[in-house]
Amino acid sequence: MVKIAERLDKIELSGIRKMFEAKPKGAINLGLGEPDFDIPENVKMAMKNALDEGQTHYTHNMGIPELREEIAKKLKKDNNINTNPDSVMVAVGASEALYISTQALFEKGDEVLIPDPGFVSYKGCVDLSQAEAIPIELDFNNDYKMTVEDIENKINKNTKGLILNSPSNPTGAVMDKEDIKTISDLATDNDFIILSDEIYEKIIYTKKHHSPAQFSDNVITINGFSKTYAMTGLRVAYLTGQRDIVDEILKVHQYNVAGASSISQIGAIEALKGPQNYVDNIVKEFKRKRDLIISRLTKMGLNCPNPEGSFYVFPKVNNGNKFAQMALNTGVVTTPGVSFGESSKNNIRMSYATSYEEIEEAMNRLEKVV
Template identity: 35%
Template sequence: MRDLLANRVKTLTPSSTLAITAKAKELKAQGIDVIGLGAGEPDFNTPQNILDAAAQSMAKGFTKYTPAGGLPALKQAIIDKLSRDNHLSYKPNEIIVGIGAKHVLYTLFQVILNEGDEVIIPAPYWVSYPEQVKLAGGIPVFVESTSEQNYKITAEQLRNAITDKTKAVIINSPSNPSGMVYSREELTELASVAVEKDILIVSDEIYEKLLYNGLEHFSIAQLSDEVKTQTIVVNGVAKSHSMTGWRIGYAAGNAEIIKSMTDLASHSTSNPTTTSQYATIEAYNGPQDSVEEMRRAFESRLEVIYPKLSAIPGFKVLKPQGAFYLLPDVSEAALKTGFDSVDDFVSALLTEANVAVVPGSGFGVPSTIRLSYATSLELLEEAVRRMDNYVKSKWQD
């Protein structure tokens, strides 16, 4: 039989975060007491006012097609949010609503990349960035950062990575998986290089509401009109309002790019789910108390769990500034417990300690594991206890 698959999908790497979550659920279904720390979603239900708004929209018959780029009322709610929270001004033709921030990014790369165009991706990186770039015919160019750099790249590193084929750089702050946050000064230096070299900045700000220790979010697009012109801001309600399953995200930026994204969406998705759009209007226009309640809950968990995780032998942990992940370097723990790689160590944690974490190899940092603390404190403490006991029981000097 002839080859059934297109070349573009043959090199795809499945999402490691979704894979580990699926494996944990499979073991749980078999009756095994697995604690899953892989999921990248809040463990809170969507706030009641948003649920009510969705139900009311359906009751009113708002269940038909909408414009491909999103309801005008939702675009306006996003414009108001960007003005209120980020001091950024956009017009409706500079906004597209998509089926989650992930698909917005996918659509963005489809419309800006030609075959062989390069996209600079700082490592650690979210697992889908390189795959989406490759699917669009682009080439991911990884720029590695270290724990000593707080997993943030420098302007010099960015400059050295740019070639005549570079189309864009991705900035994800707060970061998945490290939880680290670029300061205004660091963003200024990176933006200066991007503007000088005339490359697009893709600013993934999906975790903007989850910042700790008094930090406030600053978008790179806020730096100047010149920087804003070269920046596509990507965001959504998945993490901020615990709406991961509603699948609503958006991009804000250059009108020509937004139009092309909208045209592509008209041939691929028709429109984001209508009910979800009405729910998101309420998410942005309604009370924001629940957003702060979730943020405080995550910060509280972090304060408890960080020192406990840091005390596990062979675990080196940077304290994150945002999001809801920890990214400990566990290379010493893996070595001392008899494993050739952290990936093997992760497999053993799942099958022998019944704790599901995500190997850092999927994020470009194979010496690490990613743990989500978007679960109850009771389960977090038990998971750390299991890992601690497992490492100590296997430790070989």
């Protein structure tokens, strides 16, 4: 075989996908982070019409201007972020937004702080940029919420970035406003950049979401349509930040994908402009499922903070890999905690973005073996 580039030596494929692909017939999937709802009807219609109208050509590299305008308005209204369409870039999923941001901003010699446990792509993207990923261990006793104290002593002259993710995958933790503000001040004072992954912004129960970009200019805000509007397969998201930085990120985006899908962008415009009761309804339903899964896991004796957002639970078990195997043998796909960082070998992630009935059945199966 031809020699593969050395920088791939450290890269591992996602543990989530491995479990998903090993799914036996009849197993219930609590492994993937994908809402089980259909996309909103108005979004579907807008995309169908766009197809009929032949809107199937390349769009502007940065994204369709009308979409970028709507995103800028949304960021002002929901997040109190002052930006303008010229500083908004549409990406092929938050996955691409994360990849192109890390490629544009980080390099060998840089240190980038990432949450541990944290979403699988963070370490992968930082490793691919050849910077060093520095895990920030999150504390079970603080419900896995990242605090200023967690990161303060990890900052040094090589610190170039910090990835924040609130609400979090895999823990469901929602950071407190004070911590977000103080961490944003740290970014300004120490001249590092925050990549704020806000993809679960709307999947939140009792607390309020706060964006670090309200408090510092040293922030790239990443958000998208996969989770809020169940548009995972349509691959459309966005990022915004200081215009000069976004212009640099565009170089990676342009030579990577050229632009996002025209039809998906038209769906995204409709998602933002159309009625938002769809989102309220799915959040209500997620909350019902969260309450079910937490009460059943607690009855089984599994220790787990009550998640405030996203659609995952992250209980402690004796051994995450063994638990996942045992769960698989009883017909339930879960993800071992170690997929999200070394500190979580004794955790397991379960996604409750599946039907209420399937969650009940999965809990019945697990109850017999736990």
